[in-house]
Amino acid sequence: MSGRTFLVTGATGTVGRQVVARLSGVGTSVRALARDPRAVQAGDGIVAVAGDLTAPDGLRAPLTGVDAVFLVWPFATADGAHEVLEVIAEQARRVVYLSSATPRDGERRVEETIVDSGLEWTFLRPHVFASNALRWARQISEEGTVRAPYGAATTAPLHERDLAAVAVRALTDDGHAGASYRLTGPEALTQAEQVRIIGEVIDRPVVWTETPEETARQEMLAQGWPPAVVDGVLRAQAELVTTPGPLTSTVERVTGEPARTFRAWAGDHARDFLTGGPN
Template structure:
């Protein structure tokens, strides 16, 4: 049995679709109604209620599980610690953890990166077999621009000329599916990127060409970016994201790996390919 957490996220939804035909799969969610996709509709994925804050629910969700895919988001809590304790108690063999590429950057000392490093250390010290997936930013992060693209044909972002080798979340899901179902990945850490670094200005231009319209890019000041982020996140997370943006401006996120190709046998998907397949999210409903 494979347990998937984070099944409502960008990677989790794609992962469930890939695992549904490969054997017994269970997805844990606080709200099972939010678990979407054809796999669930076909009844090929077992959906269970589980909450990182509730050790009993974790134990039930992990019963009979051999391998688990772990996604956590609470940078202030002990979700990883509680999950791993329950996994050990349930006799789980291996945990595949979704981490982040920033953990390898010695200059990265923001809250989110420190948290991810701590989570990795917990897993490595748990006694379980482990595999770490360290993606760069998801190409799908640009979905945050969709409302302003649809309404005023404008993208607003900080440091528009800074490069990021963003990765298609479908590639992360494909790698995760292979790692979860194949042998030979225990004790491995995989950094996942797209095939090239792109900038927000470049992404805006690509989206405009695909939509057949002219999109305007508007550079945000640091204060404007802080205000926009504050509407969505608590202040410690806002500060971490701004520090991360500064590292990107310095080129820390431009490096490309061939890991996706090595593990899947095909080239990593480009930002343009992802955008083409999700263009409806940016198009006006006219």
């Protein structure tokens, strides 16, 4: 692995930060791409580089000598993806793309563009992130109660560190080309159970209070969410009550280590729930 160089896009995001840290931890040279390199967390082997996926020509210098790229595409459409992939393919031979469990049109088009690029590729398809629970942080900190519908909606939340661990394996090891990895945490939990676990971790009583769907809908609309997105989120949660989300062993199969539990994730983020959110 010595002498190899990796570029991580989205390097200041929840997942990108973890990929950067883990790559650095295995002794590789890491270039952390960000619009503002000052926002990149420093570390051994980490070089913060300026770059913007909306300006592909500006990516040539950061990509020089790079072997593989972790690609986060933060846009709703695939517009511009072809140009970015062309520049990546000039230098790198491998790309690991953070997709989703059920790719939307834009994500699907990005995947198709990657396949057509000639690069070795791996797609990561996470289902539900444990970090979604951070949306409850303020209520938990201030009230000790989470008010929302569908407390019985059941998923297997995935720790961002496990997603990063799979990404790093796909970036650094052979044998992952052409794979689409469906990723979940190791246990199925209802939303109400997640809230209970958070309370146990922070040693405070925290309860789930069921509210009507329409109440949640109006609150989300008032926060500026598009109506179609609101309806989609609530519909998906309703479906998870009767049909729980999937449970896979992909993290352990790829990394050789068991996926982290939601309790472990809550412990890593206990401060967020005590203070009302990430600082």
